[in-house]
Amino acid sequence: MAGADGRQPTILTVAAHAGVSPMTVSRVLSGQKNVSPELSERVRASVAELGYRRNEQARSLRPGQRSGLIGVAITNIANPYYAELLLGADEVVGASGRGLLIGSTNEDEDRESTLISKFIGRQVEGLIVVPAGARRHLLPQALGGTPLVLASRAVEGARADTVLVDDIGASYEQTAALLAAGHRRIGYLGTATSVFTGLRRFDGFRMAHEDAGIELDQALVFAGQSDVQSAERVMLDLLGRRNPPTAVFCANNQNAIGAVRALRSSTARARTDPIHLLSFDNFELADVLGLPITIIDHDARELGRLAARMMLERLEGTATQPPRTVELPTRILSFVGRGRDIDASAGV
Amino acid sequence: MAGADGRQPTILTVAAHAGVSPMTVSRVLSGQKNVSPELSERVRASVAELGYRRNEQARSLRPGQRSGLIGVAITNIANPYYAELLLGADEVVGASGRGLLIGSTNEDEDRESTLISKFIGRQVEGLIVVPAGARRHLLPQALGGTPLVLASRAVEGARADTVLVDDIGASYEQTAALLAAGHRRIGYLGTATSVFTGLRRFDGFRMAHEDAGIELDQALVFAGQSDVQSAERVMLDLLGRRNPPTAVFCANNQNAIGAVRALRSSTARARTDPIHLLSFDNFELADVLGLPITIIDHDARELGRLAARMMLERLEGTATQPPRTVELPTRILSFVGRGRDIDASAGV
């Protein structure tokens, strides 16, 4: 409740109301022991009556005090994958009593740079970033000592704990499985290889071909789609060819959804031979589409939790070792065509 | 870059480095005119060299200065609907130079109350909330003058600009359309009617029945599912009955997805007569499922933008009128069964 003058009550207002010094109020608020029960009770009553809330900005100004803020910069908040990641980070950070300052970078490095600069200006204790690129603003000298945790994508030269997904391994193994099953023409739909995960997933795809001694047909490779619409267009192109692929590796959820849309479009449905989809990332309803799909699933929320935990360990001084890189394992889900499959087999 | 003592540079560090007073540095930083070009240039050089960043917490401590923070409390960040809303708010708030402090309430009123209290302690300029309930902590006397914008759901007694979706109207009209098309047994899958949107959407459903003089079969009404799994279970129950409904109104995306899952499960697919789905909220791949679906679509990102704009208008003093309530219109998408329908008809 605001005072009669319309201003928020301060620690002085409370002190005057309770008839004690500001220090006593401060001690009660921070839960210190050395306050007599009577004064403590009087302060508490005044706080409640005045609707006083401690000004965290003022508190954190004193040296040794922390802002209680973690800055999170994400390439696209509205992508369900990153929304899950954010929720996981929120869980862990919130439980530590801290708050989350967020911003969507829209895969724009300049926006990311500005955002991070603002976060630091707001005295965040640490930064969790899904980096749009690998530029100067993420290097140690630009961060001025603010701890950094990178999620999903690594940045060369950054001094940062990094949480990755087993992109290369899972892509390699599942591509190898398709090749072993006899597929010889496998299409590739992914983001640009300038994106860290894009490159890694393509590398797994490429290496599986090399190791199997099967030449990769560059005419079937499309690396450059970051949204559903462009993925759908590219897939329709593939489907319309005289000699279309028998399987398609979709390197993220947006590409997979685009591929599904193309497959279910009227013209494509006339096809008789089913195309096997391999999707890196799970997506809603994948298991009930009636299409043969293999999903490389991983827990985005857990990735967010893990990133936040690594951050907290740094902040609480538990982690004094050099930056670590952790790879989250993946889980394989297989759905054969027509109807819903209950028997999703777990692997890796 | 940190100074030699490992501490961040302050305005004093910069002043000493540039050989000017702190005030001159402050003037340059805030872009004031009354500084000679020479000094201004020297200050800028020192700022760059020292890697100085203004401490926003300290700056905002002075009366008349604003924190530049907006607090956003959302029931579930990972729901794609709210993730979109958040992105819309981020767009508008970010463009105003402010930052977003966020938290997921998980539909828990206590968590919401704590979160809002923390936001206010951090001196947010305003609050954007998708309220989990309608308790004291959202009433004017609890907010101490912090402006509040409510999104998706209204709260009685709150002094807040409110952005709603046309829940009642759209539910009414589309239910009426189903009844006019001859449906007499329409199932209902929704969240609890204690949730604001849950009640409004059910009201539209109920009133359409009343006005059409058709009795609503309570045995077909399930209001209490807020996640996909429970919606799927309830839908399977409905489908397993001797006399199942011919259409089902799903009052949000989670219930619709659950319904789709149930419809596509092996046993249910054996059915010959298709069940028409009416979904309040769009969801990914709805148009390519090959099921007869009517979608009541609305733009969550625009809802987020609108909420943020209303907040900014309050903050910038443009809006001095009493709180407003705005209803966002909906758009109707119709997909008939089997295959993908290009001809989505727009309406309302």
Place this chain on the structure above:
DNA sequence: CTGAAAGCGCTTACAG
């Protein structure tokens, strides 16, 4: 155009 003084709301020593 430039700067010395005071104070925003809080907490850290230090004194009793």
Place this chain on the structure above:
DNA sequence: CTGAAAGCGCTTACAG
């Protein structure tokens, strides 16, 4: 157990 003094990093008057 309690409180007066000083200062965190900045900006608002006020003085030159």
